[in-house]
Amino acid sequence: MNGFQLAYETYGKLNGTGSNAIVIFHALSGSSHVYQNKSGIGGWWDEMVGIGKPFDPSKYYIICANILGSCYGSTGPSSINPETGERYGLLFPITTVNDIVKSIKLLIDYLGVNKILSVSGGSLGGFQALDWAVSYPQITQSAIPIATASYATTFNVAFNEVQRQAIYSDPNWNNGDYYKGELPNLGLKLAREIGHITYLSEDSMKERFGRVLRYNPEYVFQFKEEFEVESYLQHKGTAFTKRFDANTYLYITKTIDYFDLRKEGDLALTFYPLKKMKFLVVSFSSDWLYPTSQSKEIVYALKSNGIESSFVEIKTNYGHDSFLVECDDLRVIVSNFLNNLIL
Amino acid sequence: MLERKDLRAIFEIIKPNSKVLDLGCGDGVLLRELVLKKKVNGLGIEISIEKIKSCLNNGISVIQEDLNEGLKDFKNNTFDYVVLSQTLEYIAHPVYLIQEMLRVGKKVVISFENLAYWKNRITFLLKGALKRTRTNDHSLFFRKKIQILSVKKFYDFCAFYEIQTSLQIFLPSKNLNLNQTFPNLLSKIAIFILNGDN
Numbered sequence: 001m002n003g004f005q006l007a008y009e010t011y012g013k014l015n016g017t018g019s020n021a022i023v024i025f026h027a028l029s030g031s032s033h034v035y036q037n038k039s040g041i042g043g044w045w046d047e048m049v050g051i052g053k054p055f056d057p058s059k060y061y062i063i064c065a066n067i068l069g070s071c072y073g074s075t076g077p078s079s080i081n082p083e084t085g086e087r088y089g090l091l092f093p094i095t096t097v098n099d100i101v102k103s104i105k106l107l108i109d110y111l112g113v114n115k116i117l118s119v120s121g122g123s124l125g126g127f128q129a130l131d132w133a134v135s136y137p138q139i140t141q142s143a144i145p146i147a148t149a150s151y152a153t154t155f156n157v158a159f160n161e162v163q164r165q166a167i168y169s170d171p172n173w174n175n176g177d178y179y180k181g182e183l184p185n186l187g188l189k190l191a192r193e194i195g196h197i198t199y200l201s202e203d204s205m206k207e208r209f210g211r212v213l214r215y216n217p218e219y220v221f222q223f224k225e226e227f228e229v230e231s232y233l234q235h236k237g238t239a240f241t242k243r244f245d246a247n248t249y250l251y252i253t254k255t256i257d258y259f260d261l262r263k264e265g266d267l268a269l270t271f272y273p274l275k276k277m278k279f280l281v282v283s284f285s286s287d288w289l290y291p292t293s294q295s296k297e298i299v300y301a302l303k304s305n306g307i308e309s310s311f312v313e314i315k316t317n318y319g320h321d322s323f324l325v326e327c328d329d330l331r332v333i334v335s336n337f338l339n340n341l342i343l
Numbered sequence: 344m345l346e347r348k349d350l351r352a353i354f355e356i357i358k359p360n361s362k363v364l365d366l367g368c369g370d371g372v373l374l375r376e377l378v379l380k381k382k383v384n385g386l387g388i389e390i391s392i393e394k395i396k397s398c399l400n401n402g403i404s405v406i407q408e409d410l411n412e413g414l415k416d417f418k419n420n421t422f423d424y425v426v427l428s429q430t431l432e433y434i435a436h437p438v439y440l441i442q443e444m445l446r447v448g449k450k451v452v453i454s455f456e457n458l459a460y461w462k463n464r465i466t467f468l469l470k471g472a473l474k475r476t477r478t479n480d481h482s483l484f485f486r487k488k489i490q491i492l493s494v495k496k497f498y499d500f501c502a503f504y505e506i507q508t509s510l511q512i513f514l515p516s517k518n519l520n521l522n523q524t525f526p527n528l529l530s531k532i533a534i535f536i537l538n539g540d541n
Contacts, residue, residue, distance in 0.1 A: 046434075047397040051347035078523045159441075278404075280399070296416065299406060300417075303386070303406075303417070304418060304421075306362075306384065309404055309406075310395075310398070310399060310404045310405050310406060311406045311407055312392060312395050312405075313407055314392065315392070329392055329396075332396050333392075333395070333396060333399060336396055336399035336400040336490050337399050339400070340399070340400075
C-alpha cells in the first residue's frame, strides 16, 4: 500500500510530563468516536469515557483511532485506491492485529506522545490492547484487556466463517466488487444477525424476548417473522447494513481469526518481556464468545512471569456485549486500577 | 497499622522482598503493608467483587478465584509465603487447600480462631452454643463457619499428614510461656507456619 489514512479522536490534554495518555481500541464494528463529548452524537463507550467516568478526559489524554481496514474514516476495502481511482475491494491487503497496532503507534508518534499510561479495549479492542502491550512494553505502563482473549479460538473462527459465508453467498457480493451496483446487504444482514446472537447470552435473550409473539396472538404456522426475537434480529441486521460495509466485515473477521499471541503455543513466553507492566484483566460471567477461561489463561501466563496482574469476572447477564453496557462494577474496578498508576 | 493481631504477627514473620500469595486477602490490607514496608511482591486471591474493588483501590494485585477449587493454575514452588488468615474455617475441603498451598509455597502461614480457647469453652458450657468471636468479617460469601478448628486438631492434622511445622504463634501472647505450654486452652488465635513440599 502506498500510504494510508487513519481517522482518530482525542479527548483531554496531554499533561506537562506527557504521562497521562491512554489509548482505547475499538471492536469489530466500532469507530474512533469512543466518547460523545460535545458532538451530541453518542460515543460507543460513553459508559466508560467521560467526566467522572474511569477514562476521564479531565485527567487523561485519551486517544482512539478507527482501525486500519475499517470503514469509519480509516483506509479500508471500501476506500478509494489512489492508484486506480477505484475502491480497493478485495485488492485491499488483509491486516493483522499487529498491523493495526503498528499503525496506531505511528499516530501516537505523530501526536508527540512517548509514554502510554494505559491501553484498553473490549473484544477485538482487547486483542489490540494485548498486542500493544507485547509490542511496546517499554513505553506502556499498563493494559486493561476486557472480554477478550490472547487468541481466536476454533469456536471464534467457526462463527466468523459462517458470517463470511453469509456474505459470499449474496449474489450482489460479486467477489467484493459491488460498489457500483447493488450492495450485498442481505448477506451482511444475515452475518450481523449471526454475530449478534454470539454477543448476547441465553439468559438475556430469554429475559428480553422470551417466546413472546410480535404480531399475532397465536402461531400462524407460516414462514413469517413471528417471535419477538426474530424481529429484533431482523431489525439489528438491517440497521447494520446502513452503517457498515460487507467487505470490511470480511476483512475484520479475518483480522480476528489470524490473532494468536502465543509464541510456540506458549503465552507465557510471549509475556516474558512485559515484566514492568501492570495488567487488569476483566471477563463477564455470561460471555460465551470470549469466556472467563480465556481471560484466566492471560492472567496465569502473566503471573507465571511474575507480572503484576489482577483479574475479575463480573457477574452480568448481557453476554459478550456486557463491556458496552452500563456496568457499575466495571467502572469502579477500572477507576480503582487507573488511580493507582503512576502519573 | 494493621488492626488484626494475627495479621500483625504474620506481617512480622514475612521477610522483606519475598513473594507472597494471600488467600482470601479481603481488602488487601496485609499485602498493602507488606508491599509498602517490606517491598514484597504480593498477590491476593479473593472471591468477593466488593473486596476486589478495595484491593485495587489499595493498589494490590488480586485475582478472583474460588479457593474451594484449589490453586491449580499456579505452578509448584512459586511463592515464598502462602498466607491463609482466618479463612480456613470457611473452606469446604481444607486438607486439599493446605496441600495445594504446600505445593505452591515454600512456607505456608495459616491463622485460625482456636475454638478450644477457654473462653469459648465457658461460653459453650453456659450457653450451649458458641457466639461469633471473629472481629473482622472478612468475606461476604461465607457467613457461617464450616470447619471447627482447634490447636490440638491442627497439630493432629499435621502429624497425620507428616507436615512439618516450623513455628507456631499463639495469641494473645501476654502470658507467653503459659500460652505456649497450654496453647489449646489459652490461645484465642493460632498461627502455624508449615514447610512447603520443596
